[in-house]
Amino acid sequence: MAKKSVWSDNRFWQRTAAWITGFASVLLIWLTFDTSAQISMGNDSDLKSGVTKRVPGPTVINYKITYEMNKKRQHEIPVIGGMNAEGTSAFQEKEKFFGRDDWSEEEATELLHLGKLGSQVKNCMNCHTLLGNGAYYAPDLTKAWLDPAWGPTGPMQALTGKSTKEEAMAEFLQNPSQYPTHARMMPNLGITAEEAKGLVAFLKHMSSIDTNGFPRNFGKIQGAVNGK
């Protein structure tokens, strides 16, 4: 019998499959450890001592958040509490959230917990996208907190009769079908006043997550050609 080539040997390919799969799995697990450390949630002392976390602590709701182009990274990053000389978060400038900028770590954590739980229970993800994942029936919520529509120049504060962004959002969430913003309306999901507060805290917190520049140019372009 002629000598068989290794390339047509099933055992060879079986071993190759096992080795490659094992190698890829080990690499994934190793990267998961590294990533997990980088995406763990920060806390209040990080914010107070100026430590930038990819996912800041819940008390980030006490701070002003913006989304600014960073020269070094060449894309936008969340800037918390005003910008420092390097173009990153200064953690100085506070912003009132439902009339207070002194939410304690316990209070803010509880509020974020209610909001994140609410985002799942109310099934936000099956109409909206969160961090770009979900359904495409309604706007992306990744940076919804920073959306000009809810700001002082946007239509939503006047429509809901509220004078701050968080109150306008909370009012809308409780009675969405009273404020028809589009033919495609948000249904009433039985969101209570407390749940709405939690959801807005969740949105504000999500806008402070470092998403590597996604979405690009958020809120920077007004009146571009829209191809209609």
Next chain:
Amino acid sequence: MANSYLTSESKKLATWYFTVAATLFGAQLLFGLVAAIQYVIPGFLFEILDFSVARMLHINALVVWMVFAMFGAVYWLLPDETGIETVGIEVGKLLFWVFTAAVTVVVLVYLFIQVGPADATSIWFIHEGREYIEAPRWADIGITVVALGFVANLFMTGMKGNRSGIVTVLMADMIAFAGLYLTGMFYTDNITVDQFWWWWVIHLWVEATWEVYVGAIAAYGLITMIGAHRKVVEMWLWIEVTMLFGSGILGMGHHYFWIGTPEYWWEIGALFSALEPLPLVAMFIHVLYDWGKMQGEESAKGLDRSVITNKPAFTWFVLNAFGNFLGAGIWGFFHTLPQVNLYTHGTQFTSAHGHLAFFGAYATILIGMMYIAVQGKNGIKILNNSTSTIFATSMIVGGVVGMTVALTVAGYSDVIISRAQMGATWAGYFDAQATTWLTQGMVWRLIMGVITFVGFFFLAKDLLTIGKSNIHVR
């Protein structure tokens, strides 16, 4: 089961799984249709069966019918591959009823309770609100028990009987499939950590373990339907496993570009996910090559007859080879590089890819397995196409391809206007939704969805009646 030629209990159980799978496939299309109508007529069933509920039912029915059909296909092929009756078949039957009852309860709760207060009870008993794996926590635990029972049966049978290459691959693959589900069963306030592990279930299912499963099923189909040589088929299978896991496991990086995870996932995700279409090309070539080879051997003998013993099933297997490559491979590659994905992430483009990929990679081959079961149950030597087969196949395939094209066109508008030009704001989003491309795209998607749905009725009719037809060789 009257008039059944089946003597194997494992194969009988497989037909039960296929029956529930086909029913849930119908439910998937029905709720998809509701959601598609809502894109065109936004007031349709508003605050009765909202888009969020219809879509949750649409995508959950999709995942569950595929899991049912996957379990069914394994129970079907085990006696053929191992040469023995499946070990623990009575437990398998019990678990089938547990699974079916659990799914029924979950669907009824989705439909009639829909939403609860923001507390842990809702997560445990209504739904978890995490796309694709919305099932409430109690059902998660139930699904895990059922899946582990299934894996145990597969292992015990594989170890007792003849462990072929196909069975070996399935054993390794199905234990990973069941184990990965556990990574999606916890709650965290950190949305980035939430989505990181959520992808361990979704991505490592559909872009790794499910694809390997399809490779194994395709191998079984080639051996049983065209008499392909086991040694060649199983060598291809190992090469496919190498390529699928080699690219798919780290290809998960393409979901970690924008969810708060570090930048190094850009490079890892781009490289490995760009390689993901390669095994799909290999699978496509493999199916067509083996078909040509076996037909050629037949011609060389001077015999002018087809080597295919099950025409409808083989059609669906070839559609799988092509659809997997096109839907998962090409439509996936379109938007897998970070510089493109920055704009396409979370748009109708993703939806276009999702439709063709799930259909091309999984629905096709699982429908093919249903036809193999019809053949076996009715003791048919060569199963031919009926008129309904032709209608079902062309309408379902035409409908899904049509939906994909419509959603791709809508996706361009979504990407360019909402993302590239308007920076993804609320206003930008609705500007894109109002464009002609998107609005007309949604109308075409609905029309194509109706065609798919009508095709489903031909398919159901065909699966129920084709076995009794006299067009076959018995």
